[in-house]
Amino acid sequence: MKTFSSIKELLTVLNREHKLIIALFEKRKNLSYKYDHALELVDFDEDKIRTLIDYSVIRENGTNLELDDQFLQFFEQVLAVNEEINVSYIHEHIQNIKHNILYYLQENNETRKYGYLRQVKNALRKIGIIALRNVVDLNRNIDHAFKHEPNYKIKKAKLEHLDEKRHDIYALIGQTDQLISGEDEQTFFKVASDEELNRIIIILKSQLNECQHNLIDIQKQIIEFLNRIKYHSGVIEKLRQIKYLKDQFTLKSKTNILEILAENNAVIFEPNPAYPLKISLEVLQTDNEILDLIGKISKRIRSGVKVTQPLAGSISDEYLETQVEEEFQINLDEVKNGFLAGSNNLFDFILNYNFDKEVNFDERITIYCQMVSQYDSLFKITETYNSRQDVEFAMIYPK
Structure with a gap:
């Protein structure tokens, strides 16, 4: 190797x-x-x-x-796309900080002491970043396990394992907080205190506080998911037993399902209600109030004025004549293929391109802009600029 x-x-x-x-x-x-x-x-x-x-x-x-x-x-x-939660990194950094603090307090050489101080700063900085990343990964893994794992037993086992990870992260955050406020460590922080170290500790405390709040929400989410899994698994188990009894043709004899269905008045078992809008003939013939209302409405709608519709005049023969309008369109895709096949820059290529009709300079500039906006992923757009007839343009070549 x-x-x-x-x-x-x-x-x-x-x-x-x-x-x-x-x-x-x-x-x-x-x-x-x-x-x-x-x-x-x-x-x-x-x-x-x-x-x-x-x-x-x-x-x-x-x-x-x-x-x-x-x-x-x-x-x-x-890239912060790691889905594996590894709390051992935090534990290693905590042990590394303790060792380097001990070395710093026992060292007399200023250069080596600064080296130990630098390692402590780096470890403290990494602990906060790793803790936040582990909390984010934990939350994402919990959501993914609950929503995408089809097997209920495996789903429950994964959530319980992730809950153990949550407990480990919480414990390491407590150890880190205790590390910052410990007796030996406080001596170190007072002796080796500088502006950068104080700023790192303040940021670390803020990050650990954020992690603790997020872990509390994650704990509530895990409890909710586990309760839902327990409920759904119980429902599925009952459905399996009912299906087994039904397949054995013993469902009615071994259970009281008929009595339960008879007592259940859930809306799902009711037929969909229909609300007809038309009034029945029987009501119209027997209810005098409805007849009076219809008469009043009829009087309002009725009018003595007779409206005569005017006749339209004859259509002129000019509108009946067939007219053909021709419109010339430029095939940008064909122009693009021709450009990609060559090596010239885009502006000069369009300026010298032979279209089927006369295209002036302003129209060719418009075609240049259209090509860049539609096919920019196929072009190599450089930071070099050129000008032609008081028009500045970027030098663009095929990829």
Whole structure:
């Protein structure tokens, strides 16, 4: 296994094969990424894939490829998309702070003392960030487990496991708070106090306070989800028993389902009510009040004025003549294909493009703007500008 000799070499290799690395990272949830698909992203150069394998950037699993765990965890942590909750990081940083505080108090050399102080600052800064990230990941995992896990037993087990993670995070937050206010640590903070350390402690206390409030809400959410799972699992179990008795044709004999249904007056068992708008003939014939109302309405609507509708005049023969109007339209897609096939910049290409009709300079500027707004993802827009006839434009080339 090869190792990178410098950061420059590491960044060069990652940047050179960034398309393949991005594809593997985006497909990290899939069980496999075919070797043949990876070849397409490296221009069918197997040496590039072999280089990544030799440096342990990616791993080969039969005919499949996947990112190495070390790089996968690095990308997930930097991009804040890691779903794994790891409280051991906080515990390690707490122990690291205690050791470096002890070293600082026992050290006489100012340079080495500053080194220990710097490590304490870095660890304190990381604890707050890791705690907040773990709380966010915990909340997301709880929501995902409840909404997407179809098996009720597994769903309950996952939520109980995440509740244990919540308890661990809460305990580590308490240890961190105690670390800041401990007797030995208070001596250190008084001796090594500076502006940056005080600012880090204030930010850390704010972050821990935010985490504690969020953990209280998460605890309520877990309790609610577990109660809902218990209720739904009980309903499903009863439905399974009813279905079993029904399949055995013993539902009526072994249960009192008929009595329960007879006593149940739930709206769901009632037929949908119908509300007819028309009045029945029987009511019209027997109810005198309705007849009087109809008579009053008829008197209001009735009018003695007879309205005569005027006749329309004859249609002129001019309106009956067929007229054809031709309109010339420019096919921007065809212009785009022609531009992508060449290497000239977009403005000069449109300026010299041979359209089917005469297109003046202002119209060609309009076509240039339309092309940029519709096909910008296919163009390489540079920061270089040029001008032509008092018009300044960006230099755009095909990708």
